Structure formats: structure tokens, C-alpha cells
Amino acid sequence: MSKTFKVLLTIIILALFALMILIFSGSQFYTEWLWFKNLNYQRTFITMFFTNFWLRIIVGLLFTIFLYINLSFTKKPLLEYLSVKGDDNVESLFRGSNNDFIAWLNKKRLNYLFLLSSIILGFLFSSINQELWKIVLKYFNQTEFGIVDPIFSQDISFYVFSLPFYNFLKDMGMVLTVLTLITIAIIYTLSAGINSFKDVKFKLSSRAKTHITVLITLFLFLKALSYRLRMYDLLYSARGVVFGAGYTDVNANMLGLRVLTIIAFLTAIILLINLFKKNYRVLLWSLGLWLIASIIFGSLYPSFIQRFQVEPNEIDRERKYISYNIDMTLKAYGLNDIKEEEFRLNDNLTNEILADNEETVNNIRLLDPRPLLSTYNQLQGLRQYYTFPNIDIDRYMVDGEYRQVMLAARELDQNRLASQARTWINQKLKYTHGYGVTMSPVNTVTSDGLPTFLIKDIPPKTFSDIEVDNPAIYYGEKTNSDYIIANTKEGEFDYPLGSENAYTDYDGTGGVQLNNYFKKVLYAIRYSNIKLLLNQDITPESRIMYYRNIKTRVRKTAPFLSYDADPYLVVSEGRLFWIQDAYTTTDRFPYSQTSRIGNYIRNSIKVVIDTYNGSMKFYLIDEDDPLAVTYQKIFPDLFVSGEQMPDDIRAHLRYPQDLFLIQTELYSTYHMKNPTVFYNKEDRWNIPTEKYAGNSIQMQPYYNIVKLPDNENSEFVLMLPFTPINKNNMVAWIAARSDGDKYGELLVYSFPKDKLVYGPMQVESRIDQNADISQLLSLWGQRGSRVIRGNLLVIPIGEAILYVEPVYLQAETSELPELKRVVVAYKDRVVMRETFRQALNVIFGVEEIEEETEEIEGQRPGMVEIISSDIQELSSRALEVYQEAQQSLKEGNWADYGEQIERLSELLERLNEISNMPDENM
Incomplete structure (x- = not known):
């Protein structure tokens, strides 16, 4: 094989390789652009892509040019060194086979080698910072905050937009300088034949010393800039009692950074002067002074100030900086405009006040989203491939009435298809979308404890004035397939219709229209699937949907x-x-x-x-x-x-829960605006815990329709109570408004300090301590069922607080929780009844004592019935176990006989326990 043929073959292979890269990267780029174009966001895509692209090119070129210029200065001494390769030093350096490389390396080839190395290193470092395009775009389009920091009096926009840009320039400059310095120092060392540190003074050429000095000077100027920028970074210090610059940072670290900035700058100037004076003693003194100052001002002096000035007088020294932290934290999290009021707690709740707050009472949420999700999937899933990802809470005008509702999307999960049905046709062309929505009021259930529905079934049936004309869900939370193709000849599965299926053809604007062969080729390359080209059901009207x-x-x-x-x-x-x-x-x-x-x-x-x-x-x-x-x-x-x-x-x-939770977590501490109180954490609050399904968990924010104090109308709010740290009584509650012009307002209502207000866990404990409630729940839990106590809701009504907790019952063999009881607590009373209204009537009824007695007495037959049923079931089971034990005894299976006797003993103990229950419980 001739040399020319080898070169030609190599060129062809490289060209094909480059073409493949271009095709695959090009298909990705073009299909991404088509996706943004379908959304009419082409400019957004172009801005993000090309800003990132051109910045990498610019950074890569700057790195390449800087490296290449510096490497070019080393060509002369390096070539001189290579030309005397017969010298002993060269022989010791390039032993054996490297002589061929030395003979091959001439001026032209060395130039190419330097250029190639510069390009590779330059573009390698250009891709280090993936956030660069964001930093640059925000810098050139920044908007002022109208807030200045308390130390440098700079607008916050400087720290958010400008400082990251300056730090990027500084970091890239230092990386480039250090990389270049190391590279050329190695080349000069090799070309001078230096074998020890002593050889540097005598063998290193004047040209090399000048070159290295210039780079060190540049590094020192950048280091001085780094010290200056680090002064601003002190405002993010985490060393003090609060986040931000403390006394030591402002009075010691900042002074140290100022001194180091001056020393680094002067040292750089001395280095430049020294290029002409050649007085290396002055240079060594400067570097020594820099090193000593770094140790003193970087560590020793701040430690001294912290230990001997701050720690003995910490509150006095840090008070001002604590105030800065409180003020800036409240502004940064949108808590500075929060409205704080005292909740006038009178505990005077009556039927009349309940009637005045009827909209609140009628919208108290009895259905808990967690067990309800299981109920939705059981009752309204309808097919194995449908699922409800989660339950959403919102409010609607339902037949002219303001109602809080729970709703969920019925999505199609392709992973739930039978394994034999997971073909390419089914997953990409046929099973393309979910169908419909299920909606329930938050406070009504059937006689079986299951939710009533405003919207249900397939096709959707509505039981109110809320209509759903287009129930198809092509985009949702479970649409995770890499792509689907809609509007094909195959026809898409729409929804099950008895023993048959209804089919449809997509007529929307979603996805990219496959109106030419070129697009099909690109998508076939993107998804590495030739079926996109071969399938005959895909037409020019078909649309490919992804993301x-x-x-x-x-x-x-x-x-x-x-x-x-x-x-x-x-x-x-x-x-x-x-x-x-x-x-x-x-x-x-x-x-x-x-x-x-x-x-x-x-x-x-x-x-x-x-x-x-x-x-x-x-x-x-x-x-x-x-x-x-x-x-x-x-x-x-x-x-x-x-x-x-x-x-x-x-x-x-609606006000988002994630934001609300972040704000409440911070406000539990930052409601203390007095620096001394804040420092001592005298009045720190806590987000309370509650019981759910037998476990203590942190209470989650909950939506509710309430009439806020001094407001005439009920509104949809997100709320959460507060308790003192390490205590369970309630001290305040916070609400975020969502309706109309009041959207986004935060309100905090504090309770009078001279009155005890039960916190959620105290109410939970009172429920546990109620003999009638705990006994009934215990019985339910021992009969092959699981008791689920849902969210405990703290509801402000008038000038009082009402507590409501739903109780669900779920069989061990079922995933269908049923709402069986509602617990209502008010002041010192806790009542559990079958419905919320019954519980309210017991607490606030006109004939309160008589009604409560009637309810309790009415409950006793039910409890007797449950207990009798338990005795009958346990007796029957005991007989079965005894017969099985006798059979094992006849067969000589002593191990099985022993197990059966143990089971029989447990059943008899349980029978004895129920039989000995006090009469007043029956």
C-alpha cells in the first residue's frame, strides 16, 4: 500500500467521521429548533444556543491566541536546544528512540505543534463554565433592585449581575495565566538544560527570565483584583452569628484584603521595574512581605479580633450586623411587607357565628389528598393503563356557589400496558394520551365514606355547570415517553367504550408536523429508529410530539x-x-x-x-x-x-406551597426583628407536627376557604400554624392570599400571650386520650383494617379556632380508604361522629348535653355489634385452629402442631380481653 493511498484513506476516514458527527449533532440541533419553533419561541432558542456557542468560540479564541503568542516566544531557545541534540545534556534528556522525533521537529512543524496545542487547550477550557451564557446575558441586561447593601452602598444588582461577571473574567484570566506560565516554564527549563534549582540563575536566559517575569506580573495584577473582589464576597460570610459580614469580617478581614490588594499591586509594579533594574533582592523582599501579610491578615489578625474582642462582647459587637441580616433576609424572601396582627381570641363560637361563616364551614376539607389519591385510582382509574399522578386542590364557582374542590387528571401511563402490548406501534402511534378529569367537593362523601363526584367517568359526566369539552391529555405529569406520533392512519386510542374502544385523530397544533421526508430522516437519526422512515401509517399531516x-x-x-x-x-x-x-x-x-x-x-x-x-x-x-x-x-x-x-x-x-414553606421556615426565626431577641432566640417558632397514619410528621401547608378577621368575604388562602420551639401550644398562624387583587399578600395572626391555644399535637393527644374515640379506633385497627387519621386542620372562624380531623378506614386487602368519622375539637371538647355536621351539632347544639348523650348512647349499640362480631369471628377462628392442630397431631407433625397451639393461645387471649371489657363500653 503506497504512502499516497494511506494518506488519502486517512483523509476519507476522517472526513466520514466528521460527516457523521455533523449529521448527528445537526439532527439534534435542527429538531430542537423545530420544537421551539412550534412554540413560537425561536428567538429564545437562538438567544440561548448562539450566546453559548459564540461565547465558547470567543473564550476558546482568546485562550488559543494568548497561549500561542506565549509559546511562540519559546520557539527560538527550544530550536537552538534541539539543534545541539548531540550534546551530553540532550542525550541525557532524550534517550533512545526520541532522537527520531527530534530530527523530525523543525521550525515549521514546531509552529504547527504549538498552534494545535493552543487550539486544543483553548477550546477545552472554553467549555468549563456551563453557566457562562447566563452570567453574560444577565450582566448586559441587568435591572436595578432599588436596594443598597449596608457596607459598600452598592445596589443589589451589582452583586447579582455584575460581580459574577467580574469574577468570571478574573478566574479565566488567572487560569489562563497560570496555565501559560507553567507551560512556558517547563519549555524554558528543558531547553536550558536545567537539572537543579541552582542552575536557574546561571542557565536560564535573559529572554526566559523576562517572559516569566511578565507572566508573574500579570498574575499579581489579577491577584490584586481577586483580593478586591473578595471584599465584596465577605457579605456572604458564614463565619459569624448570622449569614453575612460580621464584626470580624468588616474590621479585620476587610482590612487584611485591602492591605493584600496594595501589596500584590505594588509587587507587580516592582516586578515590572525590575525588568530594567535587575535587582532581585527587592523582588524577594516584596514576595516575602506578601507571604507574611497573607499569614497575618488572612488568619492571625482576624482570629485575634474574633477571640479577644468579639467573643467576650458578642451581642454588642454583632448587633448592627444582625440587624443587617434580618433586614436583608426579609427583603430577599418577600417577607418585609408581611402584615402582622393580633388574633382577637374570645372563644365565643356559637351557631349564629357559624351561620355568618357558612362559606367557610361548608368548605372545610374533610378529604385528605393522600388516601383520596388511592380512592381515585381505584374508582376512576377504569383501566390498568390509566393513573392519577396526584390530587390538586383548587376552588371553582359550582352552580353559583364558591366551592373548594379536589381534582386530578386521568393520564395514560404506557408502563402500565400489558407487556405483550408494548409494541412500537402501540407506544408511539396508538396509546398517545390520557383522558378526562375527576373532580370532587372537599367535604361531601357517600354513605360508604367515598367521595361524591362533580366530574367522573369516561366520557366525562358532569354533575354541575363545569363542563369539559376537550378531555384529551397529550401533555401531563406522566407523559414520559421519548416521543409519540399523532394523527396517523393507525388511529389513536381515545377511551374505552364498553367492550370496544373509541378512536380519534389528533387535530391540534402540538408537536412538529412531519410534512417532508427530510424531517422524518432527522427524527429517525435523533431517535435511532428506522421505523420512523419505514412506517406507512405516518402521513404528511402527522405530528411528532416530544418533551x-x-x-x-x-x-x-x-x-x-x-x-x-x-x-x-x-x-x-x-x-x-x-x-x-x-x-x-x-x-x-x-x-x-x-x-x-x-x-x-x-x-x-x-x-x-x-x-x-x-x-x-x-x-x-x-x-x-x-x-x-x-x-x-x-x-x-x-x-x-x-x-x-x-x-x-x-x-x-394560587399561592404556591413550595414558596410558602420556605417563607414560613424562615419567618419562624425572622419574625424576631429585635437583634438582641434574635441573638438569644428567645421567641423562636416552629412548624408543628401532626399524626398521620400512626406516624408523627411535620404539618404541611393546606389550602382552605376562610373569612379572614376584619374581612367581609371568604377567600382561598394557604395557611399554617406556628408553635413555640420545644412547646406544643399554638402562638400564631400565617396565611397567604390567592384571590383577586389580594394575591400574594402574607398575613400573620398572633395569639394573645396570656391565653392557651392548643397546638396540633396537643389536639392529637386529646384525641388519643378520649376513651370513646381511642377505643373505637383500636377496635377497627384489630379487625383486619387500617385506621388512617388524615390532616388535622386548624380553622379560624370568627374569633375562635376550630380543629377538624378526618378518620379513614382501609381494609388490609383493599386500597380503597373510606371516610368513616370526623373529629371536631373546640376549646376543651373533642367529639367524633359520622359526619362533620353531627360533630358540630354535638358541640354547638342548642340542647348540647342531651344531644351529646343521645349521640353517645346511639353509638353504644354499634359498638356492641362490633364487639359481638369480634367474639363470633374469633371463636370461629379458634375452632378452626384447634381442628388444624389436632390434624397435625395425628400426622405426627410436631412443628406445625406447636405453631397451631401458639396461634390458638393468641386467639384465646384476645377473646378473654374482649369478654372482660367494662360494661360502660358496651
């Missing part, structure tokens, strides 16, 4: 936002939509306490997603958020003014 999971969908479109974990379903004008709460967040807000999302958050954006077409609208509802406004400047085609949101969608906006 159908709504959580993936929004993150793909706007990866710079954070998102709530719980998107929720909305029925609006006969169609189904998802509302996904989006947050702007950063960890660069000075002095603000950090949390799991950073140290700044706003729920400025609501994303509305059509379940049928997959179209998305990012509504900007808070135009006072500088981060959101900055993103709007960067992506003008993405964000829509909140004023353009349809009224019917706006009516279903």
Missing part, C-alpha cells in the same frame, strides 16, 4: 428559572390546562440567609400549559422583580404581561 412531560417541557424552554414541584390542573372554558409556578432565584443577595433555593426567591412567573396542544405561556405577574424583568429583556418573545392572562385562568391562581 411532553410538563416539568421537562418548562425546564427545556426556560432552564434559567426554578419550578414548583406541584403543577396543578385547571378546567377553564371546557378545556384543560396546567399551571406551573416558576421562581426567579439567586444565591447572591448580600446578608440574606441561605436556604435550599439560594437566598432570594420570587414567584414572578406563572406558566400555563395546554394539555391538548402543549402550548405554553409564561405570564410575568410581578413586574417589580428585577430578576424577572432582566429575563424579560433577554427573552422578549418568551414572557407575556400578566395583564394578558385570561380572567378564567387568573381566577385559579
Whole structure:
């Protein structure tokens, strides 16, 4: 094989390899662009992609040029060294086979080698920072916060937008300088034949010394800049009693950084002067001074100040900085405008007051979302491939009445298809979408304890004025397949219809239309499946849908936002939509306490997603958020003014739970605005615990329709009580408003300090201590059933607090929990009855004592019936076990006989326990 042929073959192979890379990367790029184009967000895609692309090119070119220029300065000494390769030093360095490489390496080839190395290293480092495009775009489109920090008096926009950009420039400069310095130092060392440190002074050329000195000088200038920028970073210090710069940071560390900045800058100047003076003693003194100053001001002096000035007088020294932390934290988390009031607790709840708060009473949630989800899947799943991912809570006008409801989307989960049905045709062309929604009032159940339905079944049956005209769900929380193709000749499964199935053809705008062969080829390459080309059912009218999971969908479109974990379903004008709460967040807000999302958050954006077409609208509802406004400047085609949101969608906006939980966790500490009280943690609050299914868990925020104090109308709020740290009584409750112009307002109601208000766990304990309640629940739990105590709700009504807890019963062999009892607590009384109204009547009835006695007496026959049934069942079982034991004895199976005797003993003990129950319980 000739040399020319080898070269040609190599070129062809490399060309084919490059072509394959181009095809695969090109198909990915073009199909991504088609996806954004279908959503009319082409500009957003181009901005993100090409900003990232060109920044990498620019950074790569800068690295390449800088490296290549510096390497070029080393060519002359390196070539001189290679030309005397017969020298002893060369022989010791390049032993054996390397002589061929030395002979091959000439000036031209060395130039190519340096260029290739610079390009590889340059573009390798250009891809290190994946967030660079965000940093740059936010820097050039920044919006002022109108808030300044208390130390440097800089607008917060400097820390959020400018400082990350400056740090990036500084970091890249230092990395590039150090990398270049190491590289050229190695080359100069090799070319000078240096074998020890002593040889540096005599063998290192003047050219090499000058070159290295210039790079060290550049590094020192960058180091001086680094010290200066680190002064701003002190505002994120976690060393003090609170987050942010404390006394030691401001009075010791900041002084040290100023001194080190000056020393590094002067040392760099001395190095430049030394290029002409050649006085290395001055240079060594400068470097020594720098090292000593770093030790003193970087460690010793701050430690001295902390130990001997701050710690003996900590509250006095840190008071001012604690105030800064409190103020900035409240502003960063939107807690500075919170309205605080005292709850006028009179405990004067009467039937008249209940009647005045009828809308609140009628909307107290008795159905718990957790057991209800299992009930929905059992009653309304209808087929094995349908599932309800979760239960959403919202409010609707139902037949002219303001009602709180629970609803869920019936989605199709392809993983639930029978294994033999998981063919490519079924998964990509036929089983493409879910169907319908199920909706229930929060407070009504059937006689069996199961939810009543406002919307149910397939096709949807509605029992109110809420209509669903288009129930198909192509985009949801369980649509996780990589792609599906709709509107094909195959026909899509729509919904089961008795023993047959109903089919449909998609006529929406979701997905990319496969209207030419070129697109089919690209998607076949993207998904590595030739069936996309060979299938005859795919027509030019067919549409390929991908990124159908709504959580993936929004993150793909706007990866710079954070998102709530719980998107929720909305029925609006006969169609189904998802509302996904989006947050702007950063960890660069000075002095603000950090949390799991950073140290700044706003729920400025609501994303509305059509379940049928997959179209998305990012509504900007808070135009006072500088981060959101900055993103709007960067992506003008993405964000829509909140004023353009349809009224019917706006009516279903709700305050998000994730944000509320972050805010309540912080407010439990940051309601203490006095620095001394804050320092001593004298009045720290806690989010209470409750019992659920036998376990103590942290109470979760819950939605409710209530009439807030001093308000005439009931409204939909998200609320949560507070208890003191290490105590169980309730001290306050917080509410976030969701309706109308009041959306987003936070209210905190504190209880009088001279009155005891039961906390959730105290109410739970009182339920456990109630003999009638605990006895009945214990009996239920021993009869092959599981008792589930749902959410304990703390409901403010008038100037009193009512506690409500549903009780479910679920058979061990069933996944169908049934609401069997409702516990209501008020002041010192705890009552459990079959319905909420019955419990209220017992507590607030006109003939209170007589009615309660009647209810309790009415319950005794039921308890007798349960106990009698237990005795009969246990006696029957004991007889069976005895007969089995006798049979094992006849067969000589002593092991089995022993086990049967133990079981018989347990049954007899249980029979004896029930038989000896006190008469008053029967």
C-alpha cells in the first residue's frame, strides 16, 4: 500500500467521521429548533444556543491566541536546544528512540505543534463554565433592585449581575495565566538544560527570565483584583452569628484584603521595574512581605479580633450586623411587607357565628389528598393503563356557589400496558394520551365514606355547570415517553367504550408536523429508529410530539428559572390546562440567609400549559422583580404581561406551597426583628407536627376557604400554624392570599400571650386520650383494617379556632380508604361522629348535653355489634385452629402442631380481653 493511498484513506476516514458527527449533532440541533419553533419561541432558542456557542468560540479564541503568542516566544531557545541534540545534556534528556522525533521537529512543524496545542487547550477550557451564557446575558441586561447593601452602598444588582461577571473574567484570566506560565516554564527549563534549582540563575536566559517575569506580573495584577473582589464576597460570610459580614469580617478581614490588594499591586509594579533594574533582592523582599501579610491578615489578625474582642462582647459587637441580616433576609424572601396582627381570641363560637361563616364551614376539607389519591385510582382509574399522578386542590364557582374542590387528571401511563402490548406501534402511534378529569367537593362523601363526584367517568359526566369539552391529555405529569406520533392512519386510542374502544385523530397544533421526508430522516437519526422512515401509517399531516412531560417541557424552554414541584390542573372554558409556578432565584443577595433555593426567591412567573396542544405561556405577574424583568429583556418573545392572562385562568391562581414553606421556615426565626431577641432566640417558632397514619410528621401547608378577621368575604388562602420551639401550644398562624387583587399578600395572626391555644399535637393527644374515640379506633385497627387519621386542620372562624380531623378506614386487602368519622375539637371538647355536621351539632347544639348523650348512647349499640362480631369471628377462628392442630397431631407433625397451639393461645387471649371489657363500653 503506497504512502499516497494511506494518506488519502486517512483523509476519507476522517472526513466520514466528521460527516457523521455533523449529521448527528445537526439532527439534534435542527429538531430542537423545530420544537421551539412550534412554540413560537425561536428567538429564545437562538438567544440561548448562539450566546453559548459564540461565547465558547470567543473564550476558546482568546485562550488559543494568548497561549500561542506565549509559546511562540519559546520557539527560538527550544530550536537552538534541539539543534545541539548531540550534546551530553540532550542525550541525557532524550534517550533512545526520541532522537527520531527530534530530527523530525523543525521550525515549521514546531509552529504547527504549538498552534494545535493552543487550539486544543483553548477550546477545552472554553467549555468549563456551563453557566457562562447566563452570567453574560444577565450582566448586559441587568435591572436595578432599588436596594443598597449596608457596607459598600452598592445596589443589589451589582452583586447579582455584575460581580459574577467580574469574577468570571478574573478566574479565566488567572487560569489562563497560570496555565501559560507553567507551560512556558517547563519549555524554558528543558531547553536550558536545567537539572537543579541552582542552575536557574546561571542557565536560564535573559529572554526566559523576562517572559516569566511578565507572566508573574500579570498574575499579581489579577491577584490584586481577586483580593478586591473578595471584599465584596465577605457579605456572604458564614463565619459569624448570622449569614453575612460580621464584626470580624468588616474590621479585620476587610482590612487584611485591602492591605493584600496594595501589596500584590505594588509587587507587580516592582516586578515590572525590575525588568530594567535587575535587582532581585527587592523582588524577594516584596514576595516575602506578601507571604507574611497573607499569614497575618488572612488568619492571625482576624482570629485575634474574633477571640479577644468579639467573643467576650458578642451581642454588642454583632448587633448592627444582625440587624443587617434580618433586614436583608426579609427583603430577599418577600417577607418585609408581611402584615402582622393580633388574633382577637374570645372563644365565643356559637351557631349564629357559624351561620355568618357558612362559606367557610361548608368548605372545610374533610378529604385528605393522600388516601383520596388511592380512592381515585381505584374508582376512576377504569383501566390498568390509566393513573392519577396526584390530587390538586383548587376552588371553582359550582352552580353559583364558591366551592373548594379536589381534582386530578386521568393520564395514560404506557408502563402500565400489558407487556405483550408494548409494541412500537402501540407506544408511539396508538396509546398517545390520557383522558378526562375527576373532580370532587372537599367535604361531601357517600354513605360508604367515598367521595361524591362533580366530574367522573369516561366520557366525562358532569354533575354541575363545569363542563369539559376537550378531555384529551397529550401533555401531563406522566407523559414520559421519548416521543409519540399523532394523527396517523393507525388511529389513536381515545377511551374505552364498553367492550370496544373509541378512536380519534389528533387535530391540534402540538408537536412538529412531519410534512417532508427530510424531517422524518432527522427524527429517525435523533431517535435511532428506522421505523420512523419505514412506517406507512405516518402521513404528511402527522405530528411528532416530544418533551411532553410538563416539568421537562418548562425546564427545556426556560432552564434559567426554578419550578414548583406541584403543577396543578385547571378546567377553564371546557378545556384543560396546567399551571406551573416558576421562581426567579439567586444565591447572591448580600446578608440574606441561605436556604435550599439560594437566598432570594420570587414567584414572578406563572406558566400555563395546554394539555391538548402543549402550548405554553409564561405570564410575568410581578413586574417589580428585577430578576424577572432582566429575563424579560433577554427573552422578549418568551414572557407575556400578566395583564394578558385570561380572567378564567387568573381566577385559579394560587399561592404556591413550595414558596410558602420556605417563607414560613424562615419567618419562624425572622419574625424576631429585635437583634438582641434574635441573638438569644428567645421567641423562636416552629412548624408543628401532626399524626398521620400512626406516624408523627411535620404539618404541611393546606389550602382552605376562610373569612379572614376584619374581612367581609371568604377567600382561598394557604395557611399554617406556628408553635413555640420545644412547646406544643399554638402562638400564631400565617396565611397567604390567592384571590383577586389580594394575591400574594402574607398575613400573620398572633395569639394573645396570656391565653392557651392548643397546638396540633396537643389536639392529637386529646384525641388519643378520649376513651370513646381511642377505643373505637383500636377496635377497627384489630379487625383486619387500617385506621388512617388524615390532616388535622386548624380553622379560624370568627374569633375562635376550630380543629377538624378526618378518620379513614382501609381494609388490609383493599386500597380503597373510606371516610368513616370526623373529629371536631373546640376549646376543651373533642367529639367524633359520622359526619362533620353531627360533630358540630354535638358541640354547638342548642340542647348540647342531651344531644351529646343521645349521640353517645346511639353509638353504644354499634359498638356492641362490633364487639359481638369480634367474639363470633374469633371463636370461629379458634375452632378452626384447634381442628388444624389436632390434624397435625395425628400426622405426627410436631412443628406445625406447636405453631397451631401458639396461634390458638393468641386467639384465646384476645377473646378473654374482649369478654372482660367494662360494661360502660358496651
